[in-house]
Amino acid sequence: MKIIITGVGRSGTSNLYSFIYNILRHREHGFASIYEPFLWGGNVWNKSYEDLGPGLSDLNNVTPAGIYAHGNLPMFLESKADYDWSFAQKYLQRIKNKKSDFLYKFIRAGGRNLLLEEIVDDGTVIILMRHPVSVVNSLGDHFSHFGEGYYPSDFQRFRTECESIFGDEYIEYEKKLKKFGVLGAQVLYWHFTNRHIVSQMQAGKYKRSKIYFYEEFVSNPELVLRNLLEVLSIPWRENYVDIYTRKSGHLTKKQTIPLEMLQVMKESLEFYRKTMDQYGLLGLNLSDGIVSRFGKKNSKSFLSFKNVSGNSLTKLVFQLKGKNQALAVRIDQLEKRRDALSCEIHQYAMQIAIHERRDSARLKRIRDVESRLSDYRSIIRHLLSMPFFGGLLAYFMKKQNAGWIRKDVSIK
Numbered sequence: 403m404k405i406i407i408t409g410v411g412r413s414g415t416s417n418l419y420s421f422i423y424n425i426l427r428h429r430e431h432g433f434a435s436i437y438e439p440f441l442w443g444g445n446v447w448n449k450s451y452e453d454l455g456p457g458l459s460d461l462n463n464v465t466p467a468g469i470y471a472h473g474n475l476p477m478f479l480e481s482k483a484d485y486d487w488s489f490a491q492k493y494l495q496r497i498k499n500k501k502s503d504f505l506y507k508f509i510r511a512g513g514r515n516l517l518l519e520e521i522v523d524d525g526t527v528i529i530l531m532r533h534p535v536s537v538v539n540s541l542g543d544h545f546s547h548f549g550e551g552y553y554p555s556d557f558q559r560f561r562t563e564c565e566s567i568f569g570d571e572y573i574e575y576e577k578k579l580k581k582f583g584v585l586g587a588q589v590l591y592w593h594f595t596n597r598h599i600v601s602q603m604q605a606g607k608y609k610r611s612k613i614y615f616y617e618e619f620v621s622n623p624e625l626v627l628r629n630l631l632e633v634l635s636i637p638w639r640e641n642y643v644d645i646y647t648r649k650s651g652h653l654t655k656k657q658t659i660p661l662e663m664l665q666v667m668k669e670s671l672e673f674y675r676k677t678m679d680q681y682g683l684l685g686l687n688l689s690d691g692i693v694s695r696f697g698k699k700n701s702k703s704f705l706s707f708k709n710v711s712g713n714s715l716t717k718l719v720f721q722l723k724g725k726n727q728a729l730a731v732r733i734d735q736l737e738k739r740r741d742a743l744s745c746e747i748h749q750y751a752m753q754i755a756i757h758e759r760r761d762s763a764r765l766k767r768i769r770d771v772e773s774r775l776s777d778y779r780s781i782i783r784h785l786l787s788m789p790f791f792g793g794l795l796a797y798f799m800k801k802q803n804a805g806w807i808r809k810d811v812s813i814k
Contacts, residue, residue, distance in 0.1 A: 403433075403503045404525025405634060406518050410592050411509040411547055412540040413532035414616040419507040420451035421627075421646045425636065426505065434504040436497055440472035440490075441465065441510065441552060461552075467493055469553050477556065478513035478563050478598050485517045494521050510549070512595035513563075515602060519610050526634055527608070529599055531677065532616035534592045534670040538585055539659060546584070547591040557587060564594050578666045585663065593670045600677055613681040622684055623647060629683055 405422060409415045423435050427450070436447050437454065443465030446457035457463050471490035485491050498504060498521055511518055518527050541547075548556040564572040572594060579586030602608055612633055618626045624643050631638055678686060785791045 403634070403636075404498075404522045405504070406506040406508065406522050406525065406527045407530065408508040408511050408515070408518060408527060409530030410512055410532070410537060410595055411545060412537045413509075413530045414619060415507055415509055415530050416451055417646070418528065418530060418619075419505065420648075421642075422505055422634075423450055424645055425639075425642065434497075436504060436506045438468075438507060438509065439465070439494065439497055440468045440508065441549075443468065464552060472510055472549075473553065475514065475517075476563060477560055478567055479516045480567070482516060482520075485514070491517060491520075509547075513598045515599060515608055515611055519608060522610055525610065527611040528630070529611055529613045530616060531596055531599075531613060531674070533674060534589060534667060535659065535664065536616070537592050538588050541588055547588055547595075560591065560594075564590075567598070568594060575669060579663070582660065582663045582666075585659065589663075589667060589670060593673065596677070597673065600673075603681075613677070615678055615682055615686075617678075617686055618682060618684050619646070621686060626683055 403426070407415050407419050407422070419435075419437070426433055427435070434448060437449075437451075439447075441464060442458070443463055445463045446454050449457070471488075471493040475488055475490040476484050479485050494517070506518075506521070508518070512529075515527060515529070546555075548560065561572075561576070572590075575593065576586075576590060579589055582589075599613070603611065603613065614626065614630065623646050627642055627646055628638055631642070786795065
């Protein structure tokens with residue numbers, strides 16, 4: 403299995419390198435992991451990213467051969483003639499031939515994909531891209547695309563090659579970004595490195611490369627990882643999302659990007675939007691705004707995830723399920739609570755019905771008694787209306803008034 407991960411620095415290459423290394427190191431015999439061979443030497447190779455920390459802070463681990471290969475190879479390769487029989491080609495081939503299966507990771511080879519595809523043979527080159535505002539913000543003052551701190555800056559040869567390949571497009575964009583100094587140079591590197599990748603991809607020069615986007619890994623890691631591992635012919639396992647979401651990579655100080663610079667970067671933002679529309683899996687919608695922390699006034703989120711047309715229904719449903727696991731659990735809890743409340747309501751309704759039946763029976767008995775009393779009153783009135791009973795009652799009342807009948811006399 404042969405895999406190369408490449409992309410502009412701070413695009414998620416280290417995190418993906420760590421993920422693939424961790425899932426393959428126990429499964430592939432003779433598996434080699436080569437971390438940044440244009441900068442770092444063998445002392446930091448064949449290690450998990452978690453074990454690289456001390457080695458990456460020791461300049462003794464920098465490889466002169468790798469730096470020489472990088473410095474003598476064009477930053478943008480247009481054809482095989484640009485690298486054939488070069489020291490860089492021989493250097494990478496020599497590393498590759500030591501192992502039959504390998505994992506390479508580059509951030510200094512974005513414009514050199516033709517060489518990477520030759521090195522990978524029948525394997526796959528994974529190209530990672532990330533929103534330019536996020537990349538530049540993540541770089542801060544601690545990291546440069548042009549290698550300052552390890553070797554003389556690549557900026558002058560980068561500029562020369564860009565002017566040769568892109569002409570006025572590069573010249574005009576550099577003029578707009580020049581006032582922003584180092585940050586402007588980082589935007590230029592991001593823009594034209596990725597522009598070169600996409601133009602070569604569209605021209606059909608890349609046969610074994612596939613573009614993935616950092617924002618899609620963040621939005622729905624399971625869907626994107628399943629797609630990636632299918633391309634790599636690696637069987638899926640349920641714990642892979644957990645492995646991927648363990649954060650890797652060097653964390654840099656956040657950089658405040660001037661609002662004026664963001665307005666100038668619209669060209670890069672539009673290019674990235676179109677690239678995601680063409681090569682993305684999820685149909686994420688990236689607006690032209692900015693993240694609030696990048697500016698103090700009139701700022702909005704530059705990244706809004708929206709489902710847009712063009713995706714299959716299966717992908718859309720899968721995305722929503724993967725993205726809303728917590729919501730699904732909450733809904734399940736609420737449904738269980740609803741069922742419990744429904745049972746309680748049913749019990750209360752039964753009790754009310756019982757009491758209503760009892761009240762109805764009591765009311766019926768009261769009405770029966772009232773009906774009987776009414777009947778008794780009618781009988782008495784009827785009897786009193788008869789001459790015999792009327793005269794008899796009058797006789798007894800007369801005797802009572804005369805004292806004939808004594809109230810205190812008891813009948814024994």
